[in-house]
Amino acid sequence: MIENGTAELNIIWTHNFILQFNITLHPIKFSHLFIQTNMSDNSKNAWAMPAALAIPKEGYFKVEEGRYGPIFPKTPANYGFTVIVKVKPGREQAIREYGKTIEAAVKDSPNVLAPLKLHYLRWVLFDVGSGLHFMYQGIFDTDFDKYLEDAIALFNSTGVTTVFTNLEGWPDDWKTNVSAVTKFFREHQRPSFLEYGEYPNASSDEIKKALKLKSAFSDMLDEMQ
Amino acid sequence: MLELEDVQHYLLTRPHATIAQYNFITFCNAESGRKWVKDLSDIVGNAKTVMAASETDMRWVSLAFTFNGLRKLGLNEESLSTFPEPFRQGMAARAAMLGDTGINHPDNWEDKITSDDLHAVVILFAKDQTEKDRCIKTHDEYLKNNPGVEVLSSLLLEAVPPFDYVHEHFGYRDRITTPVIEGMSIEPTPGSHAPSKPGEFFLGYPDETGNIPAQPQPEEFSKNGSFLAYRKMREHVGAFRDFLKANGKTIEEQELVAAKLMGRWRKTGAPLVLSPDKDDRELGFDDKRNNNFDYEKMDPHGYACPMGSHMRRMNVRDNSVSRIQHRRLIIRRGGTYGPYLPEDTADDGANRGIAVFGGCSDLARQFEFLISVWANDPEFHELNERDPFAGSIDGPYEVTIPKRPIKKKLKGLNAFTSVTGGAYFFLPGIRGLKYLASLK
Numbered sequence: 035m036i037e038n039g040t041a042e043l044n045i046i047w048t049h050n051f052i053l054q055f056n057i058t059l060h061p062i063k064f065s066h067l068f069i070q071t072n073m074s075d076n077s078k079n080a081w082a083m084p085a086a087l088a089i090p091k092e093g094y095f096k097v098e099e100g101r102y103g104p105i106f107p108k109t110p111a112n113y114g115f116t117v118i119v120k121v122k123p124g125r126e127q128a129i130r131e132y133g134k135t136i137e138a139a140v141k142d143s144p145n146v147l148a149p150l151k152l153h154y155l156r157w158v159l160f161d162v163g164s165g166l167h168f169m170y171q172g173i174f175d176t177d178f179d180k181y182l183e184d185a186i187a188l189f190n191s192t193g194v195t196t197v198f199t200n201l202e203g204w205p206d207d208w209k210t211n212v213s214a215v216t217k218f219f220r221e222h223q224r225p226s227f228l229e230y231g232e233y234p235n236a237s238s239d240e241i242k243k244a245l246k247l248k249s250a251f252s253d254m255l256d257e258m259q
Numbered sequence: 260m261l262e263l264e265d266v267q268h269y270l271l272t273r274p275h276a277t278i279a280q281y282n283f284i285t286f287c288n289a290e291s292g293r294k295w296v297k298d299l300s301d302i303v304g305n306a307k308t309v310m311a312a313s314e315t316d317m318r319w320v321s322l323a324f325t326f327n328g329l330r331k332l333g334l335n336e337e338s339l340s341t342f343p344e345p346f347r348q349g350m351a352a353r354a355a356m357l358g359d360t361g362i363n364h365p366d367n368w369e370d371k372i373t374s375d376d377l378h379a380v381v382i383l384f385a386k387d388q389t390e391k392d393r394c395i396k397t398h399d400e401y402l403k404n405n406p407g408v409e410v411l412s413s414l415l416l417e418a419v420p421p422f423d424y425v426h427e428h429f430g431y432r433d434r435i436t437t438p439v440i441e442g443m444s445i446e447p448t449p450g451s452h453a454p455s456k457p458g459e460f461f462l463g464y465p466d467e468t469g470n471i472p473a474q475p476q477p478e479e480f481s482k483n484g485s486f487l488a489y490r491k492m493r494e495h496v497g498a499f500r501d502f503l504k505a506n507g508k509t510i511e512e513q514e515l516v517a518a519k520l521m522g523r524w525r526k527t528g529a530p531l532v533l534s535p536d537k538d539d540r541e542l543g544f545d546d547k548r549n550n551n552f553d554y555e556k557m558d559p560h561g562y563a564c565p566m567g568s569h570m571r572r573m574n575v576r577d578n579s580v581s582r583i584q585h586r587r588l589i590i591r592r593g594g595t596y597g598p599y600l601p602e603d604t605a606d607d608g609a610n611r612g613i614a615v616f617g618g619c620s621d622l623a624r625q626f627e628f629l630i631s632v633w634a635n636d637p638e639f640h641e642l643n644e645r646d647p648f649a650g651s652i653d654g655p656y657e658v659t660i661p662k663r664p665i666k667k668k669l670k671g672l673n674a675f676t677s678v679t680g681g682a683y684f685f686l687p688g689i690r691g692l693k694y695l696a697s698l699k
Contacts, residue, residue, distance in 0.1 A: 099356050101345075101623045101631065148579040180632045183624050187583045210470045212624065213344075237641060 081233040081240075085110040093225025100179030102216045106223075110231030112153065114173040117222045121166040125200035126159060129168060132197045133157065139192040146192060149184045151175035153238050168201055175237040178219070186215055260442045261306070261457045261464065265483045265688040268309035269321040269382065270460060270590045270618040271443070276319060276384035278391040279416040279594060281614065282398065283370060284379040284408060289333050289698075291407020292378065296322065296332065297696035298401065299381065305689050319384035320394075322692060323487050323616075323684035325349065328378030333698040334480070341476040342685075345622040346486060349373075350681040357627060358635030358645070361653025363678040369491065369610075370412035372680040377411055380489070380684055382616075391415075414491070414614055416594040424526065427595050427613050428494040429648075429675070431521055432528040432543065436550055436574065438588045450551035452585050460590055460620055461485055467586050472620070480695070483688025488589070488617040488626040491596075491680030492648075495673060497606025502656075502671040514538065516669065519660050520647045522570030530570075535563035555579065561661040566640040569648045572633045587633075589617035589625050612679070622683060651678050 087109045089095075098105045106113065121129065139146055153173040160167055178185070189195045190209075198204045203221070205214035233241075261271075268274070286292030302320050309319065324332070326347050330339055345353060351365035351373040359365065365373050383398065385391035402408055418425070425433050439447045441454040458466030462474050463482035475481040507513035515536075517525045524534070527543025532552040534542055542548055555577045558564055564571050575581055597611025619625035633639065634649040642659050645652050652674035660667045687695065 099353070101356060101627050145579050149581050176636075176638060180628075180636065183586060183628070184581055184583055187586070191582070207473075209468060210472050239641060 080235040083234065084230070084232050085234045086228060086230040089225060089227050089229065091225075091227070093223070100177065102179055102182060102213070103220055105177050105179050106225060108177070108235075109226070109229040110234035111226075111229040112173055112175055112231070112235075112237075113177045114171070114226075114229075115178055115219070116224045116226065117170045117219055118224050119168050119170075119201040119203065119222045120164075121159070121168050122200055122202055126166055129159060129197055129200050132193060135193045135196075147188060150181055150188065151238065168197075175239070182216060183212060186212060261440070261461060262483055262688070263307035263310070264305050265690055266306045266461060267321050267686055267688065268304040268306045268319070269592060269616075269686060270485055271306040271440070272310045273592075274304075274309060274319040274384050275386055277387060277418050278385045280383045280385075280391065280395055280413055281416070282381045282383065282413045283372065283377055283411045284328075284381060285374075285376040285411045286328065286331050286378045287407040287409065289331060291405050292328075292332050293696050293698060295405055295408045296692055298405075300689065300692035300696060303689065303692060321382040321384075321686065322379060323382075323686040324379045324695075325377050325682060325684055327375055329685065329695070331378050332695050334695070338476050338480070341474075343475075343486075343622065345627060346683050346685065350488065350683050353627065354681075357630045358651045359678050359681070360651065362674075363651035363653060365681070368678070368680045370414060370680055372412070372489075372491070372682050374411060377682060380682075414596050416596050416614060419595050419599040426526075428496050428597070428600065428611050429499050429517075430525050431517075432523070432526060435523070435528045438590055448546045448550050449548070450553075452588065455585060455588060458620060459586065459588060459625075460618055462620055466620065467583075477694075480687060480691045482690070484691050485618045485620060485686045486622050486626075487684040487686050488619070488622060489614070489680065489682045489684060490617065490678065491612065491614040492676045493610060493612040493679045495606070495675050495677070496600045496611065498671065498673040499675040500606075502669075502675065505671070506669045511537075519565055519669075520568060520658060522564045522568035531564040531568075532558045553577070562663070565658070565660050567642045567644050567647070567659050569646055572639060572646045573629060573649060575633070587625055587628055589619045589629065592616045592618065610679075612676070614680070616684075618686070648676055652676070 089107070089109065092104075093106050094104055095107060106115070150172075151174050153175070156169070156171040158169040158171070160169065186195075186208075189198070195208065198208070198218075203218060205211060205218055208215050208218075263271070284295075286295070299320060299322055303322055304319050326339070326342065326349060329342075339347070350357070351368070354360070354363075354365050371377065381398065383391070383394045385394050399410075402410065419428060427433060436451060438452060438460070439445045439454045440457055440460065442457065443454075445454075447454060456465055456467050456469075458464035458471060462484050463471065463478060465471050503513040503516050507516045514525060518531055518538075522532075523530050524538040524543060527538055527540045528549060529539040529543035530549060530552055532554065533539075533548065552558075553576050554561075554564065554571060561571070566572075575584060581587065593613060593615030595612070596614050598607075598609050600606065600609070600611065617626050617629075630649065634646040635651055637643050637645060644650075644657055644659060647656070647658055654674065656671040656674050658669045658671075660669060
């Protein structure tokens, strides 16, 4: 990517919208640019260049339709969502207890959430004066639209949907009505206006592979003593 | 249990046909359209009679309609609004999401398939050439007496030689894996999906969730119906054979490359997971064994069957990829069109390929997922490539073959297939057809 002081940046918001330009700069300057570095799949070392991306209010740069509506873009912090919903009165304890249910589900079957291509989930309950709210924030390697039905099925089997039934506006017919569930998530999604990645574009599979390799390599060195 | 006497036979049984013709139909006015539906609905075969049919019973006509077709026939706006979004929009409108871009864009599709005037398709099956000529002639003559209905375009489907096994123009054996529906007294072969609930393919029945999903209204029309996703793909046989030659020195090496693209050996369908180094005819034709494998335990790295092969993308057989594989099934129907290109003959540039209908109850969850994600998502297994056959590939092609010590990339100059047509249809039950015919 960087050769003789010439860097080529491919700026890609989505797979369909590509701007390319060449800049001659000292490489060190790049960390000051608040732009998305090369996110294309053929960039081998995109992870090496920390990057931030400012996102418009709508949450996307250009409308790109998925099966269930516009797709939110991949950023240096991968795909993700932040869903914030008001909790029905008196349901705080029920929600907190489900934290343990999910903990047990993952313990029993560590790959239970694998199809969702997750990095992290964060569940937060908070009240800043307008009543108790639930925040569900997830970082994924794939956009939510693609694996929506997988997500709903997993939510059902792991009891996550039981948490959602404690939230205001959750559709009564969620078991049979995927579009109502989709609508619920879309209506409560709060897009980021800035996302940052210390190692952009690295998937959790790649990270796990790299750590496995590191561990295997260190074993190999031990064996060679 | 499915009402077999009310379901069109199309998705449930294959007639003993070697030839079919798709006639894409436009209705100049509602009255003529309804008369056509009424007259043809009498000869549409239902599943019960066709499954029991003798060799001489050949009522193998099937009728399906586009959203514009239902509107033209007079289904009211209130009912129309209850149909799902993908069907209302049509396939061409959803091309960007599906991945049909570049040369695969609907602007390049054939047979006037993207025309707003496309209202219906009639599928005529025949057991042989003579019977096909008779069917087409009968339908053409019928249209002379009903000038308000016209054939917009038609496509003839015929098996290609050699005739000893069912295959498409590249020579891959087909029809090895097909969903089985609960209550039909058919045992899935070992390793195949468990029988599907009828609601995965037919409206008005419980699906795999155990619930009956909301149906388009009125139910009198939609019950026992299915959605069909039509897909026409041109096969560039010359480009395919060049790819094999460029990546394999001997015939054996070329066959291995062909098998790596598909996941099965070309002429027998023997799965690579069970027979990674050489073809095995006995295995390929043994239904007890040819689906009896998984990837997660038997081939986790794809050394036998590459992650990016057609079969491993479209039927993932791996719980860490999907826990709801049984909710992504479609029933495929269709065949090959265009002239056979004999081996060792240079590509004559003729239009040849496959034209397939995928039947399901939910276009977005089943067909659109398969095409937009499993066929066309470059991020699938981080391969940065698309399905070699079902993917929409625009330009040079690459496929990753896991191999020790390091993976190998096979490269081709041109895609082997291009999407040249597509549309969504609704295939009503027999009562549904009568309901359409009776609209005012």
